[in-house]
Amino acid sequence: MDSLLNPNRPPVFCPGCAHDRVVHSLDNTFRKMGLSGNQIVIVTDIGCSGLFDTFFETHAFHGLHGRALTYATGIKMARPDLHVVVTMGDGGLGIGGAHVLSSCRRNIDITLLVLNNFNYGMTGGQCSVTTPQNANVGSGFLNRLEKPVDICQVAGAAGAAFVSRASSYEKELEDKIEKAIRFEGFSLVDIWGICPGRYSRRNKLSPKIIEAQLSAMPKLDNFMQQNLRKEYGKAYCEHIQVKTPAPAPLKIEKRYQPPLQANEQIVFLGSAGQRIITAAELVCLAGATAGLFATQKNDYPITVMRGHSVSELILSKEQIDYTGIEKPSIIFALAQEGINRRKKIFDNLSEETLVIKAAGVEIPATGAEVEEIDFKTLKIKTQDWALASLAMIANENRGISMEMLDTAMMQRFKGSILEDSRKIVSTIAIKYK
Amino acid sequence: MSYTVMEGNEAIGWGAIVAGCRFFAGYPITPATTIYNTMLKLLPDFGGICMQGEDEIASIGFCLGASMAGMKVMTATSGPGISLYSEQISFAIGSEIPLVIANVQRLGPSTGSATKGADGDIQFMRWGNSGGLPVIVLAPVDVKDCYELTVHAFNLAEKYRCPVFIAANKEISMTREVFDLDALNMPDIVERKNADPSRPFKPFDVSDGQYTPDFLPIGGETIVRQTSSTHGPEGYITTDSGQIGNNQDRLMKKIVSDVERFSFYESLPAKGAETLIISYGVTSRAVKTAVSRLGSEGLPVSHLILKTLWPVPEKVIKSIAASYNRIVSVEMNLGQYVREIQRILPGKEIEFLGRMNGELITPEQIKEVVNNG
Numbered sequence: 121m122d123s124l125l126n127p128n129r130p131p132v133f134c135p136g137c138a139h140d141r142v143v144h145s146l147d148n149t150f151r152k153m154g155l156s157g158n159q160i161v162i163v164t165d166i167g168c169s170g171l172f173d174t175f176f177e178t179h180a181f182h183g184l185h186g187r188a189l190t191y192a193t194g195i196k197m198a199r200p201d202l203h204v205v206v207t208m209g210d211g212g213l214g215i216g217g218a219h220v221l222s223s224c225r226r227n228i229d230i231t232l233l234v235l236n237n238f239n240y241g242m243t244g245g246q247c248s249v250t251t252p253q254n255a256n257v258g259s260g261f262l263n264r265l266e267k268p269v270d271i272c273q274v275a276g277a278a279g280a281a282f283v284s285r286a287s288s289y290e291k292e293l294e295d296k297i298e299k300a301i302r303f304e305g306f307s308l309v310d311i312w313g314i315c316p317g318r319y320s321r322r323n324k325l326s327p328k329i330i331e332a333q334l335s336a337m338p339k340l341d342n343f344m345q346q347n348l349r350k351e352y353g354k355a356y357c358e359h360i361q362v363k364t365p366a367p368a369p370l371k372i373e374k375r376y377q378p379p380l381q382a383n384e385q386i387v388f389l390g391s392a393g394q395r396i397i398t399a400a401e402l403v404c405l406a407g408a409t410a411g412l413f414a415t416q417k418n419d420y421p422i423t424v425m426r427g428h429s430v431s432e433l434i435l436s437k438e439q440i441d442y443t444g445i446e447k448p449s450i451i452f453a454l455a456q457e458g459i460n461r462r463k464k465i466f467d468n469l470s471e472e473t474l475v476i477k478a479a480g481v482e483i484p485a486t487g488a489e490v491e492e493i494d495f496k497t498l499k500i501k502t503q504d505w506a507l508a509s510l511a512m513i514a515n516e517n518r519g520i521s522m523e524m525l526d527t528a529m530m531q532r533f534k535g536s537i538l539e540d541s542r543k544i545v546s547t548i549a550i551k552y553k
Numbered sequence: 554m555s556y557t558v559m560e561g562n563e564a565i566g567w568g569a570i571v572a573g574c575r576f577f578a579g580y581p582i583t584p585a586t587t588i589y590n591t592m593l594k595l596l597p598d599f600g601g602i603c604m605q606g607e608d609e610i611a612s613i614g615f616c617l618g619a620s621m622a623g624m625k626v627m628t629a630t631s632g633p634g635i636s637l638y639s640e641q642i643s644f645a646i647g648s649e650i651p652l653v654i655a656n657v658q659r660l661g662p663s664t665g666s667a668t669k670g671a672d673g674d675i676q677f678m679r680w681g682n683s684g685g686l687p688v689i690v691l692a693p694v695d696v697k698d699c700y701e702l703t704v705h706a707f708n709l710a711e712k713y714r715c716p717v718f719i720a721a722n723k724e725i726s727m728t729r730e731v732f733d734l735d736a737l738n739m740p741d742i743v744e745r746k747n748a749d750p751s752r753p754f755k756p757f758d759v760s761d762g763q764y765t766p767d768f769l770p771i772g773g774e775t776i777v778r779q780t781s782s783t784h785g786p787e788g789y790i791t792t793d794s795g796q797i798g799n800n801q802d803r804l805m806k807k808i809v810s811d812v813e814r815f816s817f818y819e820s821l822p823a824k825g826a827e828t829l830i831i832s833y834g835v836t837s838r839a840v841k842t843a844v845s846r847l848g849s850e851g852l853p854v855s856h857l858i859l860k861t862l863w864p865v866p867e868k869v870i871k872s873i874a875a876s877y878n879r880i881v882s883v884e885m886n887l888g889q890y891v892r893e894i895q896r897i898l899p900g901k902e903i904e905f906l907g908r909m910n911g912e913l914i915t916p917e918q919i920k921e922v923v924n925n926g
Contacts, residue, residue, distance in 0.1 A: 157776050179771045182780040184640050190614020197602050198622035199772035222607035360597035371555040408556035408731050416729040442842035443728055444913045
């Protein structure tokens, strides 16, 4: 195969820059693998390593600092057949650390070449996450305060199976890059090199020193055994094949006449676990069976298993504009948490408002008509009080009718849940016969 | 006629699917999470991909990669996530990467209130990118709009190769509504215009009078370059000030000069009205209720609901506002879009009603402003 280097854009690195060697090693690797330019995308980070894509005639994506792996992930998921090679310096490694860790965990088939030259070459040689503590760099004394990271051990600990170290100057570099590209999963090659423009002016570093330092680094052999697993995209495809199909949005035909008193503003004041939101949804569904419009606004804390659960519903024969409750016609006062949350709602109510109050909860003084019900003596559990309350208004033909409620339950519930719900509704119907 | 019960976020998800979206990546955040849930439920079934990024930056980054590989993509978040998206939004604007961003606004600033609504990001969406180039922002009023405008958002993103925001609000996105799915006014689906593969391809080249370059995907037969650097037609970094200037002009004009083609609005004039209320988003519903009450009390008031917020549909606003001396601007923040209305309607009396306390502006508050000024 021919070289994939761009004849119009030869590398422009500083004389003696290690990146230059890696460019040629990468090209030789592509050649050996017999790849053409449109089988490869080079995704580059920012800094000197971010110039790589311009020297090749391959698909290219040059993004923002630290984010190269994020684009590479999207591209690989969309085009699993492409060879995705990311070049990133030790700068990108630091700024995009979360993406490096996640790529290791995800094990998506991307090859990350870390062009590690121990400093930020492009901005003046400041310290990076790999700068030794005893180095002299453009960040004054600051690098002495921070420990450099060994990205290979970090990557292995984060779940990468293919992790290797290389010197820009070693003979095996091409071989290591090829193995990384051929590996089916996330692969990382930490390639050490000299930055003559900045780093080696003030720090003694040579290919020999790099070789010696690399050989003193911890071994990485265990990670392959420890972390080898199915590639992310392949695993994703397998999972979605066994997924149950998504249902189309439910369309409900109008089959009932709405009750005469159909325009209602209903407020549920309950607590977590009382299935307030589900009961309110039943009202929407029931409304739909009679061609009524409905809106449902919910309010609950982020700790969904504790605290208040409030739902505000409007049922109307007309299109609903404002979704707030201005004058509630029905309030279900089912738990103290919800009542305390909306105390003000009880102010200025007249007998036109019906409050259905569970025995044992306290509501503020109100001019509304209050009907108390002792669910406990009816052996209705607290999680069913909201549903039982709906049965009470359906029984009175307010907003919804019994047949509307039953059809809504059939849309929403199945099997034993439907049966149990029907029992609760009939308990109420018998009591108020 | 049949009825469907859906919340706004589900409708955004379904709208995306219908528009051809086959890639979604997001990071969970209230009140946008149910868009992610919807896409996770639907996309695999439609042969698409749904991913959860390690953070918002990764999520939108996945989308940019997949979009450049030719897919229609969407992400969804709220204010704190938009803050993190910022650098990637700038990239999508400058490098012409089609993308739909659903911003389900919640009460800010900062972490703010996860479960309270607001329209506090209206200027932020427009100006929250480095470089200050324009974006398209569409604002739904109800669940039906969430569905329809999401389809429009995809069409615009594909046509103009740019990010398009859906400026939703917790009060629409997490409000469940009954609506008629069959009565939706759905536009035709627009596909990205591909370049002729038999001709030499330059990724950012345009012919005379063309503002949006033709597209070819990364991964296709023809080699494609994408770059976040200031670039010339070939997609290589450039320092040529002529080229740079032309490109910036083009990026501005391709969005702004075409706004009349996608100025979505609803005009509700009332006979004999001297006041025009201008609103957008969920607040428009309170305005409608207020206007109807005022009308029945003998005070006719006209109402303009803007659904395209950015670029500002100046022609629409100017022509509809022309016959009114008094304009009332109502929005769920402390005064953002009113600045645009003041800017394009000099000489008119412009009053403002805004509120940011996590609650909807009520019809009675609006009536009071109209009645008493």
